[in-house]
Amino acid sequence: MYNNKVILLTGAGSGIGAAIAKELSELGAQLILVGRQQENLETVNQKLSGRHDVLVADISSSAGRQTIKEHCEQRAGGLDMLINNAGVSAFTRFESMSEEKIASVININLTSTILLTQQLLPLLQAKPSTQIVNIGSAFASLAFAGFTVYSASKYGLKGFTEALRRELHGGTVDVRYFAPRGTKTPFNDANAEALNIAIKANIDTPEKVAAEFVAFLQSKKARHFVGWQERLFGRLNGLFPGLIDKALAGQHPAIMACLPKSGGEKN
Numbered sequence: 001m002y003n004n005k006v007i008l009l010t011g012a013g014s015g016i017g018a019a020i021a022k023e024l025s026e027l028g029a030q031l032i033l034v035g036r037q038q039e040n041l042e043t044v045n046q047k048l049s050g051r052h053d054v055l056v057a058d059i060s061s062s063a064g065r066q067t068i069k070e071h072c073e074q075r076a077g078g079l080d081m082l083i084n085n086a087g088v089s090a091f092t093r094f095e096s097m098s099e100e101k102i103a104s105v106i107n108i109n110l111t112s113t114i115l116l117t118q119q120l121l122p123l124l125q126a127k128p129s130t131q132i133v134n135i136g137s138a139f140a141s142l143a144f145a146g147f148t149v150y151s152a153s154k155y156g157l158k159g160f161t162e163a164l165r166r167e168l169h170g171g172t173v174d175v176r177y178f179a180p181r182g183t184k185t186p187f188n189d190a191n192a193e194a195l196n197i198a199i200k201a202n203i204d205t206p207e208k209v210a211a212e213f214v215a216f217l218q219s220k221k222a223r224h225f226v227g228w229q230e231r232l233f234g235r236l237n238g239l240f241p242g243l244i245d246k247a248l249a250g251q252h253p254a255i256m257a258c259l260p261k262s263g264g265e266k267n
Helices: 015-026 038-046 062-074 099-125 148-167 190-198 206-217 228-239 241-249 252-258
Strands: 006-010 030-035 053-056 081-084 130-135 173-179 223-225
Touching: 006 015, 006 099, 015 030, 015 038, 015 206, 030 038, 030 062, 038 053, 053 062, 062 099, 081 099, 099 130, 099 148, 099 173, 130 148, 130 206, 148 173, 173 206, 190 252, 223 228, 228 241
Parallel strands: 006 030, 006 081, 030 053, 081 130, 130 173, 173 223
Antiparallel strands: none
16 A cells, blocks of 8 residues: 555654654555654664655754655655654643653654644645645543643644544545554653553553554545544543543642652653
């Protein structure tokens, strides 16, 4: 299905992105691996089947997004799929977050993804059948204490995906959404890891998430949420948020205990 399809993958240097790259390379896709660290991207690329492009670019900057756009414009074969995977986490007390940190999380997880999608949309529309796939989070349906700004950014990404899908209805670009739950990657710092243990969270490996992601791509579903418990709680939160308030209240002491102390946020 993806043999010789050109797929641009942001956040490809580690974690879920690296695992997705491996899965797609084995299906014959031609990948454009985008990330901020050359060494990480090269390490990922060496483990892939086939030949792929390594592109060092920061999606959070105008210059970085322009670099990505120009690379795609110059590449033979056009662009068949954009996978917006790049993102940053923030497990921090809201009152201790700096203005710069709040702006950075919103910019990388939401604003920059929107802007990159807008820049690459004409390239995707130039082909008869293409896709935009945004990788969100379970926290886009179930906001969580300690992840206030992160949850807000992922709620925004989910809303953007749904609105763009409806706006492009009837055209050549399909817009889809995939939401992992907790995953064991460098994305999580020691405090977040401690929280996952304390509340006995369901944690997946990047490889498991990537396999489920590729199965989703090969389906016709518009959206997919990893984990039946997370799907259930997300739906209940939409219908009866008061019930979820009560359900999560019992975890509040553990969350507060695992949060970094004031001034200890990790950028």
